[in-house]
Amino acid sequence: MGGLGREMTRVLVEEYGPDEFVRRISDPVWFQSLGTVLAFDWNASGLTTILTAALKEAIRGSERDFGIFICGGKGKTSRKTPDEISGWGRRLGLAEALSANLVYNSRMAAKVDSALVQDGFQIYHHAFFFSQNGSWAVVQQGMNQEEQTARRYHWHSEKASDLVCEPHAGISSQSVGERVLNLVAEKSADTRARSTELVGAGYAPLMKEITILRRHRSELSRMIALGCAGGEQLTLLKLEDTEFTDHAVICEDFGKSKYLEKILGRVTDEKPENYEKLLAVRGVGPKTVRALALVAEVIYGARPSYEDPARYSFAHGGKDATPYPVDRATYDRTIETLARAVGRARMSPPEKDQALRNLLGE
Numbered sequence: 001m002g003g004l005g006r007e008m009t010r011v012l013v014e015e016y017g018p019d020e021f022v023r024r025i026s027d028p029v030w031f032q033s034l035g036t037v038l039a040f041d042w043n044a045s046g047l048t049t050i051l052t053a054a055l056k057e058a059i060r061g062s063e064r065d066f067g068i069f070i071c072g073g074k075g076k077t078s079r080k081t082p083d084e085i086s087g088w089g090r091r092l093g094l095a096e097a098l099s100a101n102l103v104y105n106s107r108m109a110a111k112v113d114s115a116l117v118q119d120g121f122q123i124y125h126h127a128f129f130f131s132q133n134g135s136w137a138v139v140q141q142g143m144n145q146e147e148q149t150a151r152r153y154h155w156h157s158e159k160a161s162d163l164v165c166e167p168h169a170g171i172s173s174q175s176v177g178e179r180v181l182n183l184v185a186e187k188s189a190d191t192r193a194r195s196t197e198l199v200g201a202g203y204a205p206l207m208k209e210i211t212i213l214r215r216h217r218s219e220l221s222r223m224i225a226l227g228c229a230g231g232e233q234l235t236l237l238k239l240e241d242t243e244f245t246d247h248a249v250i251c252e253d254f255g256k257s258k259y260l261e262k263i264l265g266r267v268t269d270e271k272p273e274n275y276e277k278l279l280a281v282r283g284v285g286p287k288t289v290r291a292l293a294l295v296a297e298v299i300y301g302a303r304p305s306y307e308d309p310a311r312y313s314f315a316h317g318g319k320d321a322t323p324y325p326v327d328r329a330t331y332d333r334t335i336e337t338l339a340r341a342v343g344r345a346r347m348s349p350p351e352k353d354q355a356l357r358n359l360l361g362e
Contacts, residue, residue: 001038001050004355005058007345008037009066015341018067018131025129026137026156028170033334037342037355048141048152049074052127063088071128072106078126078140081106085128098134104280108163109138111279113153115286116164118181119308120144121151137169149174151310164192164276173310183289185305192275194296195289199278203268207261209295263288 012021024030035047038054056070063069069088072081082103089099106128114123121142130136138155152172160167166186183191198206263283272278279289296302342355 001054002058004038004345004347004351005051005054006062007347008034008341009055009059009068010346011341011344013066013068015344019133019135021068022129022131022135022137023156023158025139026154026159026169028152028154028172029330029334031139031152031154032172033338037338037358048139048150049125052125052139056127064092067131069130069132071130072126074125078110078124081126081128085130092132094132102128102130102134102136105136105157105160105163106138108276108280109153109155109160109167110140111285112163112167112184113140113142115279115284115289116183117153117309118183118286118290119151119177119310120146120180123153147175162276164279165189168309171310173308176310177308180306180308181290181293182305182307182309183293185307185309187305187307190302191293191296191304194300194302195292196272196275196278198292198295199264199267200271201268203265206264206268206295209299210264210291213294213298260287260291264291 009021012024016024024034031051032047035051038051052070053073056073059066059068059070069085071084071088072078085103085106086099088094089096089102106126109128110123110126119142121144123140123142125139125141127139128136129139134157136155136157139152141150141152143150151174154169154171155167156169159169164184167184182188198209263281263285267278267281267284267288270281272281278284293304297304339356342352345352345355347355
């Protein structure tokens with residue numbers, strides 16, 4: 001895979017340039033197709049980890065020649081990503097601000113998919129691709145231990161102009177969840193705004209709201225609270241009388257948590273001016289944003305989205321039209337582009353034949 005990956009990368013960079021290579025990596029269709037050419041015949045979870053590792057190894061020592069830099073990986077290696085980015089920044093002589101921005105985007109992508117997209121998948125793989133021009137992509141993967149299924153999250157610098165609102169280039173998943181707290185959805189804009197206002201108001205007012213919810217915790221586990229800003233005048237309706245039968249946040253065990261209170265104290269002290277800066281505060285994670293979302297919805301009526309943001313189950317659609325009919329034009333263009341790249345690669349004829357057979361499913 002390393003040898004073939006190196007030649008594929010060389011051809012694609014010569015043909016399209018490093019920025020375009022990075023952009024294509026952020027496309028779930030393209031990423032899956034490249035993995036198919038190199039080794040895989042299906043979208044297994046191993047495709048993500050092995051393909052990114054193979055590409056990283058394939059260009060090792062020639063990163064400057066390709067103009068592409070790959071950081072991070074699986075497990076413990078993923079936690080080295082910021083240091084690897086900073087290291088490349090120093091060696092390349094990048095402006096300190098650019099290098100710091102790349103590190104920030106890497107960290108925020110990991111934090112968003114861990115905290116703001118609460119879909120039951122635990123992130124365990126994070127790879128960061130970037131060019132010397134500052135174009136970047138993230139490919140990270142999470143595992144649902146209960147279902148033993150994986151989900152891949154793709155980011156690209158052009159798409160992620162707003163890191164906390166619809167930032168993904170695509171999400172590849174074997175299934176779509178029914179109860180997902182999706183705080184990056186456009187529909188969650190009110191929740192994000194209200195959460196920022198709550199921490200901006202200070203620790204005492206926020207804890208007063210939380211105390212109200214704690215007092216009604218037993219009722220909230222069975223009911224949905226709607227309606228009124230103004231503290232204790234909660235209107236409690238039976239769950240079956242509301243449309244919110246898939247309510248995820250309401251099931252949170254909203255008991256006392258010293259750690260949560262410590263983080264809320266920190267974030268209210270810092271008074272972040274927007275939701276992105278709120279998320280960036282050290283220690284803010286899934287429980288913190290879930291608590292703020294609960295207060296925003298129950299007391300102020302700012303309902304977030306519970307729609308799973310995953311859009312891709314198959315690269316080009318299924319032959320049974322699930323999740324959507326096969327897009328033959330995209331399918332053919334993908335095969336044509338990759339076949340041309342294989343043809344130009346510096347490999348032996350048998351290796352080229354094998355790559356083409358993999359691509360065409362023979």
